Amino acid sequence: MPKKIALTYFLLFISWFQGWTQVPGFFLKEDKRKVTIPFYSSNSLIIVPVSINGNQPVNFMIDTGVRANILFSKTLGDELGLEYSRRLSLVGADGTTNLMASVSPVNQLDLGPIVGNFQNLLVLEEDFLELESVIGVPVYGILGYEFFKYNPIRINYDDGKLDFFKNKALKWRPPFFKKLELSVEDNKPYVQAKVKQKSGKIIEPKLLIDTGANHGLLLNRETTDDIDMPSKVIESEIGQSLGGLLYGFIGRVDYLKIAKLKLEEVLTSYPDTTAFSYVIKDSGRQGSLGAEVLGRTKVIFDYPRERIFIKKANNFYSPFEFDMSGLSIKKLPVDQTRFFISDVRENSPGARSGALPLDEIIAINKVPVFIWELVEINKLLRSEEGRVIELELRRYDPVDSKKWESLSVRVRLQKQI
Incomplete structure (x- = not known):
């Protein structure tokens, strides 16, 4: 091959490679099959240090339940030298609270061996979540859909480690893992499950996979008449969200089945209907799976091929216990x-x-x-x-x-x- 033609092909390859690594998304810095990063787990919530534009790392939570990357503090954003393109007015999850946020485009988010290029950050002007008060450690933001969209990611709750794979590294099902179909809709992941309720009725709800929620199973009664709240429940706070605390009832279901894995006497949240409920109805989902269930598994999210691999973790059969103090x-x-x-x-x-x-x-x-x-x-x-x-x-x-x-x-x- 003439040198001129060879040089042309080389330059085209370099141009293609640079173009791929410069599209918005998270990528491996080196050409490896996978890299492993440790995470801090609080109630099975996944917390990792993230450097924004080369600044000192701060704690972010990895959350499949949100579309956007979020920074909780505009004060911190200003200290980090973020630039903003526009200001937004958002409605909190309770349907009534107004949240103001600024959009900061084209940021680099660094997790050591992983880099997020051209990342938008939704920067809240007031920290409505106050996660530190709930989970006990400072958390300054959330990594959402962008972190998962191109690469398979394995979460090992037993060891507190996260494996970030090369895009095409998992062509086959890993040994001992069960495969489950995943649908990614509006940048959020959903699965079908089977639930036997205390009334005896069996339902097969569409559930949002939500690694950032500390409940186990949540069922939204307003989405279908087939959801029966058990006779034995307690009224309680059931979670913290953008816009404040969510309230409802806590009960149990006989069992929950996901990918042939069966969990019994699962604590289940039944939130009150809010002005935000129409969004849940429009999504077609009937509830969500949170960290209290996911933390009993080893799970691989593969968004590009719309599948999940899952198997039992060491604590899979541990009983679901609710607070006994009040x-x-x-x-x-x-x-x-x-x-x-x-x-x-x-x-x-x-x-x-x-x-x-x-x-x-x-x-x-x-x-x-x-x-x-x-x-x-x-x-x-x-x-x-x-x-x-x-x-x-x-x-x-x-x-x-x-x-x-x-x-x-x-x-x-x-x-x-």
């Missing part, structure tokens, strides 16, 4: 480790103990709170029926926060559902 605990987003009671469920062990909302927790079972992580406290409060938890509290004067009284309460854990 206390909702949140972390104050400050430098010191501080926890407070955000809500007390009526007629619960926590209510009978005398604990009140806004009480600050100073020690748990004589152990100062700076020793505790929020995830450990939540595990303790759902650990064993009959266990007595001693809380040392500080109750502030509602008029003068510099005044308080100290008190100690005892909470005997009792199954509520």
Whole structure:
């Protein structure tokens, strides 16, 4: 082949390769079959450090349930030197809260061996999620659909590791994994499942796969008359979303089947209908699968070929336990480790103990709170029926926060559902 022709082909190849790596999306930096990155898991939510445009890394949550990449703080965006192209008014998930956000285009998001090129960021002007108070560690944003769209991704909750594969690396089903068809609609992933309800009725709902939701199974009653809420439920907060807290009921179903994997007595959320419900109806889904179920599996998302591979993790058969105290605990987003009671469920062990909302927790079972992580406290409060938890509290004067009284309460854990 003449040198001139060979050089032409080489230049065409370089041009094609550079064009591929410069399209919007996440890619491997090196020509490898896969790379592995560790993640921090809090209640099976997936948190990784991400550098924006070469700045110091900050924590992002990987969330299949959202379309856009989101940065929670415009103050942080300004500190990072982000540029904005337009300003948007959004409606929160409760259908009433107005959220203001700015769009920052053409950013580079770096995860070590993985790079996100030409990434848009939706930058909230106020952090409505306040995830640190719920999961106990600072989280500044979300990676959504863009992270998954070109490459298979394996999530190993047992080891806290994420494998990011080359686009064509998984041509065959990995050993011992079950295959499940995946439909990606409006940049969100859906699967079909089978659910046997306490009424005995079996349904086959279309479910959103939502790695960023800390529930197990969620069923939206407004989408079909076939969803029967069980007779034994408790009314509770069921999640945090853009726009504030979501409320509803917690119950159980007899079993949930996904790709022939069967989970029994699954805790199930039944959210109240909101002004946002029409969006759920329009999507055609009847509910969602969250981290409490997904965290019991090893799962591979393959968006390009519209499939999921899934198998049991070590904790697959662990019972689904709900909080047995009736206390909702949140972390104050400050430098010191501080926890407070955000809500007390009526007629619960926590209510009978005398604990009140806004009480600050100073020690748990004589152990100062700076020793505790929020995830450990939540595990303790759902650990064993009959266990007595001693809380040392500080109750502030509602008029003068510099005044308080100290008190100690005892909470005997009792199954509520």
